[in-house]
Amino acid sequence: MTLLWDADPGAVERFQVALGGVTRHDSPAALGRALEADSSEFLVIIGPDVDLASACDFSEGVRVQRPEVGVILTRRRVDVTVLAQSLRAGVREVVQADDLTSLADAARRSREISQKVAGHTTSDASREGKVITVFSAKGGVGKTTFSTNIAAYLATSGSKVLLVDLDLAFGDVAISLQMLPTTSIMDLVSMAGHIDEQGLASVVTHHSSGLDAAAAPSDPSDADRIPGSTISELLRVAKTVYDFVIIDTPPAFTEHVLAAFDNSDLLVLIATLDIPAVKNLRLSLDTLDLLGTPKDSRLVVLNRSDAKVGLRAEDVVTAIRQDIALMVPTSPAVPASVNKGIPLVIDEPRHAVSVAFKELTEKFLRNPGPVETRAEAKVDAGPQRRWSLSRGGK
Template identity: 30%
Template sequence: MSGVTIVSSNPSLEARLSPAIGRGLTHRRVWSDRWRSPVAAAEEICAADPDVVVIGSDVLETDVRELLPEIDRRYPNTGVLVLAATETREQIVEYLRLGARDVLAESTDVPALRTSIERVIDVVNQRRQSAVGGGGLRRRVIVVLSPKGGSGKTTMAVNLAVGLARRAPQQVLLLDLDSQFGDCAAALGLPDAEHDLSHATAAVASDRNALKVFLSTHESGLAVLTPPDDLAAAEDIDPDALKRTVGALTEEFPLTVVDTAAGIDEPALIAAEFASDLLFVSTTDVPSIRAVTRQLDALDRIGLTAPRRHFLLNRANAKVGLTASDVENTVGMEATFQIPSSRAFPISTNEGIPLVEKASGGPSRQLAEVIEAFAPPDESGRAGWRRRRK
């Protein structure tokens, strides 16, 4: 048991809640007038790994709306109880949908508060016990980024997603957020989709739980959401609706891989907010490496520091490029993965059959290492579904 964290500017709330929390649990209060982002706020709030977070009624409604999904997604062993100043039915439903476990009026008396806190702890404990493999199937959202076009984002996103789906069918989603020129469907050899991202974003406001109908399925068991064919429809996608869609879908699937357009456009930033992992892809030429460094700096500046960062050096053996250690020194990050240049990649892209689906050819060992790094633990709790090759 690690206790209760209260989010409020008001010290007297902690004193008021103390008898409701009971003796067996510790409590602390956190507050800041200027958290850099919801991610940073959630990190600080959940730093002590609380069983329950109580959000006080002085926290702005807009902040509560951003915090709830963040805590729900990143800290599955924490339950949130919201104390609301105005407690309309609509607001209660919204907060519950966003991930709160309970919503109470700020004036609620101690016995009712105690009952609610106990109920939230019960839910959290049930979640812990039903988590796969004891350690829990950690929800992962892997966003593939690169400042430059043509570096291999789509190739890596597609191979990673199919590789994961072969190990965990029906549990993996590939979200193609290159909304203008996304080509994941072609790389997977999928027929034209009946529905696309524009349909999902249009529907999310009325029913965020029914988005699965807009997904296509690859024979590996991978679910795919493709961008619209029509450039105008892509332009019309409302960022707020996109955010809700990404939030709802990443809750639905234990593993999501997101392909993005070159650079950091709005869809990529939205996806990055939900990310557990950012996978930077770069080739070994100087402009690309410089651009990755700038991209990392930009993400630091906007406070997107919570997701784990990985660096995939593509065409790592290119004779004209920098060496892997030159690159690592420039970027200040270890090249987590190195994929050599291989003709097998463009051939597979053109055929619409991801390289991981082929029995032989190309750098399959290196691709398997990427997949294993993100695969859920097997029943023994061991990371990866197969042992990493030495």
């Protein structure tokens, strides 16, 4: 979160366009207390109407006490005298107040300097969290059910989890969890290029299970206004904040889904026992081959595996030419839990479907190990494979 010293309450809205999350303080004393209270604050913006001498005094103090903190001064008119006095006081940059693009660039440069001074690495290099994308090219196979239950189980098991709804036009994550978000992924568009931990925190909604959710926009038309680059930036930041990032997706290879694939450690590909779903899964695997996605980053799961519909699990394996890692049974308790807005792993933790979700999470997400094909359908698994949560040496 960026700290702002400005007496005008309306300044927050103006500066948010360039800086994302902003907290305003109207005095140097209040600003100093905020810096003392949070050692992760690295950026201070001083408004254009703050007295220059006071701004320089504050900057000199910060330079001694918190050298990693960057101070950027905004002025209605920038001249040589202002520049000289400001830079002598330790101000990193002086920016024209109405030039929001230059202000955003200055803030980005200041954060990079602060990270180096504080001994931090960049976001990509310090990444710790794992990103798991749940995908199927056919709708109605249970992607949202898988995503919400995996995320809820991880959250209740002590992990810090972000659930991202990438079905930006018709996402169901919020309604499936009976959440009423006031913000969405759409709110990140204005922060593009400088999304940080605080900016991300400002658009997520907390769920009672402990997970955070980045909801899809309420207006389907907003989906086309969200660039794929914003999704990539969201995920890069999220990996530095959360232990796990679970991504629910639409049944299509949109630019947002492709961005998720590029940033994912594991793809959970869902199939069901019907010809259209199997056909789409086969095409999806072929497409992933063309995209260069590593085969060992893909996990095929068969949902509603015990449905008596004339198609067997071994038929699916033959069609997709890939082993099934896990089978999840059919149960009316699943749609009932969705209607209640409570993930089944929380509502009925001992249910067979809940047990399958937990097995999927523990074996392949939290503690990846050898893939073992379930014996119910007597599928020939061939040689065992070890699934890895790393991609391309990342």
